[in-house]
Amino acid sequence: MSVDAAPVSELPDPRDFGLPVVTEDDLPDELGTLVARVHDLVDAVAHTEAGSAELAQASATVHELTERLNVKRRDIGAMLERPRSDGGADYETLTNVVSGRSNPAAPPLVLEHTDDGVRARVTLNGTYQGPPGLAHGGWVAAMLDQVLGSASAAAGMVGLTANLDVNYRNPTPLNAPLELTARVTGTERRKVFVSAEIRHNGEVTAEGTAVMVRLDVPG
Numbered sequence: 001m002s003v004d005a006a007p008v009s010e011l012p013d014p015r016d017f018g019l020p021v022v023t024e025d026d027l028p029d030e031l032g033t034l035v036a037r038v039h040d041l042v043d044a045v046a047h048t049e050a051g052s053a054e055l056a057q058a059s060a061t062v063h064e065l066t067e068r069l070n071v072k073r074r075d076i077g078a079m080l081e082r083p084r085s086d087g088g089a090d091y092e093t094l095t096n097v098v099s100g101r102s103n104p105a106a107p108p109l110v111l112e113h114t115d116d117g118v119r120a121r122v123t124l125n126g127t128y129q130g131p132p133g134l135a136h137g138g139w140v141a142a143m144l145d146q147v148l149g150s151a152s153a154a155a156g157m158v159g160l161t162a163n164l165d166v167n168y169r170n171p172t173p174l175n176a177p178l179e180l181t182a183r184v185t186g187t188e189r190r191k192v193f194v195s196a197e198i199r200h201n202g203e204v205t206a207e208g209t210a211v212m213v214r215l216d217v218p219g
């Protein structure tokens, strides 16, 4: 996921929650390339019609690569810190399954801040399939959850989803550009009410609302 540098309200520092923090300088460019290639590899594996010999060879190669990469593993929960133009910092979970920069399982979601919340663009490949040729409803809900949480965070209120409601209005297509938008609609004590939708060619495929419960900074 990439996030633009538009100023947002101050976010809590993940270090105050005991979470490891890395910066973009800590991430080699080659990691981004590897993530994109493994993302394509998953799609290739899901759809290949290669024969046994080729599959056996591919398994051995992938196994050997997995062993090599596992020699140096990052701690779970690592947060990526990115400086903002206003001097503050944005944070994102490095291995978040919907938007994590280092997670090849994440769809290539590009998220930006808008005047009233966030907008994301994504095209899902065939590995996000549920019904034949269509996006899996669980992934539709996961992407909505992500932008709902991001809209809350963009307004300076980082929280956990306490409740998520999804309405599937039309099938969400694969291999087609999707636009997600989300915004905060209200707050009440620690509760943040957020609303989002997914559109394809301007038509809403799914919409969601959530109650996020804001995290209190320890101490």
Ligand SMILES: CCCCCCCCCCCCCCCC(=O)SCCNC(=O)CCNC(=O)[C@H](O)C(C)(C)COP(=O)(O)OP(=O)(O)OC[C@H]1O[C@@H](n2cnc3c(N)ncnc32)[C@H](O)[C@@H]1OP(=O)(O)O
Pocket: 011, 012, 013, 014, 017, 091, 092, 093, 145, 146, 147, 148, 149, 150, 153, 158, 159, 160, 161, 162, 163, 188, 189, 190, 191, 211, 213
């Ligand atoms: C660390 C620094 C990060 C830096 C910046 C990172 C940027 C980051 C972008 C993130 C983007 C992520 C997007 C993915 C978001 C997930 O995927 S989150 C993962 C899924 N959610 C969870 O695992 C949450 C599990 N549930 C819980 O842990 C707890 O139930 C909660 C939600 C924290 C609430 O527990 P609690 O803190 O004890 O709160 P509690 O006092 O019970 O309730 C507070 C208020 O919420 C209400 N409430 C509680 N549950 C519910 C409910 N289910 N429905 C409606 N209202 C409820 C209560 O009634 C109460 O309301 P009021 O009395 O004020 O009227």
